[in-house]
Amino acid sequence: MSATQIYKHDQPFAFTRGGQLDAIELAYETWGELNEARSNAVLIHTGLSPSAHAASCAADPEEGWWEFMVGPGKPIDTERFFVICVNSLGSCKGSTGPASINPATGRPWRRAFPLLALEDIAAASRLVLRHLGVGQLCALVGPSMGGMTTLAHLRQDPMAARHLLSISSAPRAEPFSIAIRSLQREMIVTDPNWKDGQYSDDAWPENGMRLARKLGMVSYRSAIEWQDRFGRDQQSYYDEAWWGMRYEVESYLEAAARRFIGAFDPCSYLYLSSAMDRFDASAGCEDGLAEALADVRLDSALVIGVDTDVLFPARQQGEIARTLIQLGIDTRLEMLPSPQGHDAFLVDSDNFGSVVGGYFRSIAKRENIAP
Amino acid sequence: MSATQIYKHDQPFAFTRGGQLDAIELAYETWGELNEARSNAVLIHTGLSPSAHAASCAADPEEGWWEFMVGPGKPIDTERFFVICVNSLGSCKGSTGPASINPATGRPWRRAFPLLALEDIAAASRLVLRHLGVGQLCALVGPSMGGMTTLAHLRQDPMAARHLLSISSAPRAEPFSIAIRSLQREMIVTDPNWKDGQYSDDAWPENGMRLARKLGMVSYRSAIEWQDRFGRDQQSYYDEAWWGMRYEVESYLEAAARRFIGAFDPCSYLYLSSAMDRFDASAGCEDGLAEALADVRLDSALVIGVDTDVLFPARQQGEIARTLIQLGIDTRLEMLPSPQGHDAFLVDSDNFGSVVGGYFRSIAKRENIAP
Incomplete structure (x- = not known):
């Protein structure tokens, strides 16, 4: 409750x-x-x-x-x-x-x-x-x-x-954080399912949200933490595709993205993200x-x-x-x-x-x- | 010549x-x-x-x-x-x-x-x-x-x-740089034009390459440089869409991405990027x-x-x-x-x-x- x-x-x-x-x-x-x-x-x-x-x-x-x-x-x-x-x-x-x-x-x-x-x-x-x-x-x-x-x-x-x-x-907002957020928004609005905000539950901009959340994690944490935590550890299982999912840090990002997908509305995300960029106290x-x-x-x-x-x-x-x-x-x-x-x-x-x-x-x- | x-x-x-x-x-x-x-x-x-x-x-x-x-x-x-x-x-x-x-x-x-x-x-x-x-x-x-x-x-x-x-x-390669490169590769291979590497000149994974290059620039430069160079300067013209292209730093990234698009082969990029992740002297x-x-x-x-x-x-x-x-x-x-x-x-x-x-x-x- x-x-x-x-x-x-x-x-x-x-x-x-x-x-x-x-x-x-x-x-x-x-x-x-x-x-x-x-x-x-x-x-x-x-x-x-x-x-x-x-x-x-x-x-x-x-x-x-x-x-x-x-x-x-x-x-x-x-x-x-x-x-x-x-x-x-x-x-x-x-x-x-x-x-x-x-x-x-x-x-x-x-x-x-x-x-x-x-x-x-x-x-x-x-x-x-x-x-x-x-x-x-x-x-x-x-x-x-x-x-x-x-x-x-x-x-x-x-x-x-x-x-x-x-x-x-x-x-x-300073330009580095604007750049990160701008890129996150671009990932979402260039997802073919974005459809200028007219996405449906069945065709949801999941990939854009996944990429945006991963970039978020890259900017929210630190290189030192990851070096201590993951180093070059590999997963026991990894996707056969040679471009990803080989290292622990990659599955950590994937898990974080999956928790986010479906839990946050893409359009809401864009509104809040843009509001931060435009903020100047x-x-x-x-x-x-x-x-x-x-x-x-x-x-x-x-x-x-x-x-x-x-x-x-x-x-x-x-x-x-x-x-x-x-x-x-x-x-x-x-x-x-x-x-x-x-x-x-x-x-x-x-x-x-x-x-x-x-x-x-x-x-x-x-x-x-x-x- | x-x-x-x-x-x-x-x-x-x-x-x-x-x-x-x-x-x-x-x-x-x-x-x-x-x-x-x-x-x-x-x-x-x-x-x-x-x-x-x-x-x-x-x-x-x-x-x-x-x-x-x-x-x-x-x-x-x-x-x-x-x-x-x-x-x-x-x-x-x-x-x-x-x-x-x-x-x-x-x-x-x-x-x-x-x-x-x-x-x-x-x-x-x-x-x-x-x-x-x-x-x-x-x-x-x-x-x-x-x-x-x-x-x-x-x-x-x-x-x-x-x-x-x-x-x-x-x-x-340490996990922070692996994370950046892994995300760049994911941007490319999730572009609908990637087609498992069978892209054509007419349907080229341009968006994936654009996003990947912008993330590259974010990781290649520094927050201090951009703060001094761009601050919160706005463009005289910006896209009416409210999620992007408002600030100088955004058009800087866009220009860098455009120079890269067409000048580098997506598959070649993935091979070199993966080779860096896997390198350990x-x-x-x-x-x-x-x-x-x-x-x-x-x-x-x-x-x-x-x-x-x-x-x-x-x-x-x-x-x-x-x-x-x-x-x-x-x-x-x-x-x-x-x-x-x-x-x-x-x-x-x-x-x-x-x-x-x-x-x-x-x-x-x-x-x-x-x-």
Whole structure:
């Protein structure tokens, strides 16, 4: 049984880049309880592909995508904090997106869905907060794309939170990550089954999605991790075709791609991927990020990056941290030595658990948030 | 007019992984003159895609792929050295490969061509040296895949050269580079026009080759270079489709892909790419590279790597250099700070020109090779 709830927003929602929908639905999940002072709410903006199911709970024991991080006694301790995770607007895990049914046609929106911006995702998630009666958040948390969304959120509402945890994120898309994502999208739209978004379940752009996910894995992990993990190990069985599936690393990528195929809508993927490319937290600001975030009031911030991350490099974590410091915010930058690259926040529970746990304990102490 | 010559080897050529051809042809080009002592010959093993036309000459003024490096008065000075460059066996630039005509059928070999190993490329190039009357080389030069081929060459003939220049190379394929190449091959063989190698000029796997070349560029260059060069610059014109061609970096990749399409045979690409994955200079040696190269006699070696190279990382340059030092060879390791990643040896003429020029001047001095 799913613990995911749906907030039905029955009013028009206008998109940043034009277009609007008469109504949207947002899937979200919560853990813990909002305290009387309404001072312990934590919102997690997710990366590109996760659902709202960040962690298991009594009602849904299935492991969540951030299981080691969120729960009773865990680094983001749900005995102290009321944790909310919203499936991004535009995604396909319960929230309205290109895969949802267009009520006017009875068929999926697909390419008729309005262009998406990360600012729309932030604005939609703020509707869920209002629905839940949460005013100012105790903390905003955003890993990867979610970190970009936290910056959009803070630009929209500079008083949105008292604390910020930004993980392996970026103030804007740089050309290397644009190149990777652009190529992933090209793989999908050149799959003969893409058909300009009119694919069917029977003729689904599986090959494009497989290639895109494999390239994703190449950019999410690191050469060092793979060297230690796979080396030149060969599979006991490999495809007789001489061009592939000989080495362990190849079957690892194939397994990751197979898990992804069918679990994510291609059109939704394209919308979210394009929204990341077009994101620039300092858009329209001649003086850059400091100008964009000039009104932000935070009591503290923790910016975490990973040495081996090639997609959201150290340099970009530095820019976020430096800017917050420049704005007078009590900010700490932690560059972790995890070998797992961009994905480390999902798998390196030792490094991430201890740093994030320490930060949330310090927040609880500072704000007197008791279990 | 082309200055490329063809050596017709009219005897059987046996391939390392099985199979043989009754005869092979090898395209090569030379610059300068072999001196009387036959002591000034330099052989360049190329990367995956270049032809034998490394540099222009009187007979062929067209710019070569290593124009700044090879020529009169240039770092590899053809007034002093007799320089030879062979198009790799298995390539499609004049040497016999999967794109060549199978005399038995009158049609291209394609997948009927024997499996290729870098050891075969080395062995074939040694036939050209014999044909030219070159005994021991003054120097072996190999950038990228060519550096791997120099190691295969030295294992076959430990006395093959007195000096070695290894550039951005590797003693073996590691899982990150295997993953990149495996994905490139998958892009090609899943192009509907691939047809198990039976593509025609009219229905050519252009999309697979386009994607593969773009991924190649992503792995050949560096994030830092692109950030400095493109930033978030947009094109004045971009495709209305919202998934691509908006940013400068995207049109840069598209232009690179278009130059490649039609200029390289897809089947040849797959053979060479697979040969790189399967290469391990220390195959069969329990004690690794030092055991594999134990009999090698070199008077000196220069190993050059580039800080920003993700495909042939610093670590692998270090292994080659350390091994040669361990074998008592006078070896220098130069890690250059070029921002252009793996491709730096093709474009960073300042850094590469000065280091390579210095090395070849020292060789000329040591060996009394006069202009």
